[in-house]
């Protein structure tokens with residue numbers, strides 16, 4: 001008889017329930033692969049189980065409760081008692097990952113977390129394993145399925161944000177309170193974990209500039225599609241000069257970008273490095289069985305004796321607030337001679353050069369939809385505030401970043 005690998009399961013909701021089912025179904029296969037048979041020896045919920053006795057009986061703690069408290073203290077205590085830990089908790093790791101990874105290192109145990117970013121998409125494994133020796137230049141991710149579903153539906157049907165959000169809530173893709181997802185906060189937590197792994201720099205998720213998708217209008221999506229652009233909520237971590245920029249915002253992509261074709265509730269992450277050009281990983285970013293599968297992968301790695309460690313953050317690069325992007329700009333202006341040149345002058349004065357323009361008449365007004373070449377955010381924002389004050393303007397200008405990279409895919 002092989003020695004079992006005893007699992008203490010903290011949380012028995014969407015992911016925890018699915019994990020218990022999966023680990024039971026796959027027990028023979030895990031035993032055949034690792035020589036150890038997985039067994040759930042205790043389950044903790046708000047109404048069931050006792051943490052101390054579960055900890056005493058377990059070899060591995062699987063934390064799928066969510067939240068910071070009591071998850072943080074429980075995981076720290078498990079690691080200190082020499083138990084390996086697997087967690088799907090992005091909020092906890094984005095805020096307290098360094099402290100917990102340090103406790104894991106000090107105690108010679110593992111803290112694995114594949115499911116915490118992009119569900120079953122194995123981005124953690126690629127960053128910490130396959131690409132551990134590469135110099136990463138940039139990561140762009142669609143790391144929130146709810147917003148990707150909403151934007152995909154808005155593009156497909158032309159419906160407005162509020163209607164598609166209501167549909168997403170009915171289908172179970174969005175929470176009753178969708179703020180974490182639609183305002184970009186969930187994506188900010190995930191990209192700060194990826195930035196930590198890619199650049200060895202800790203990034204406080206609360207400091208990540210976040211723009212959500214609440215203000216996106218269906219006509220922005222329609223006009224931009226005439227220019228060949230599709231809209232996604234993109235989380236970015238990239239080197240800028242000697243520092244890094246980490247941010248979340250909606251962005252238009254050209255069709256050759258690997259993330260352009262990722263629709264519905266799927267997640268995808270593109271990792272760029274000079275050595276490799278780019279790698280894109282995609283798949284389901286959420287869902288009980290899918291997330292449970294990522295947790296099971298971590299369990300198999302531990303049971304096999306594979307070792308994984310997040311090294312200390314020794315590379316504290318400054319996090320810069322200004323970055324460079326191309327921009328889509330939507331202006332509703334009075335339809336009379338001279339207005340276009342006025343707009344062009346303001347843009348030119350701020351170093352914004354225009355790559356393409358579409359103009360439409362609209363009952364005495366004109367719509368100007370343009371895409372700029374890359375420009376510093378600060379310059380573009382300054383141009384925008386001057387444009388907003390023009391007398392010929394009929395509505396607030398609307399601006400959305402454009403990711404120019406095109407890998408020809």
Ligand SMILES: NC(=O)c1ccc[n+]([C@@H]2O[C@H](COP(=O)([O-])OP(=O)(O)OC[C@H]3O[C@@H](n4cnc5c(N)ncnc54)[C@H](OP(=O)(O)O)[C@@H]3O)[C@@H](O)[C@H]2O)c1
Nearest residue numbers: 011012013014015045046047064065066088089286287291
């Ligand atoms: N759902 C997904 O698709 C998904 C995807 C990727 C990552 N994740 C992450 O996985 C984790 C779990 O998500 P979920 O969707 O499975 O959550 P969930 O359905 O709300 O389940 C949470 C479970 O944890 C238990 N729990 C919560 N607080 C507790 C406490 N203070 N003490 C004891 N038990 C507690 C709950 O117990 P009660 O039943 O007694 O309330 C419930 O069993 C989160 O960190 C989430 O971010 C989820």
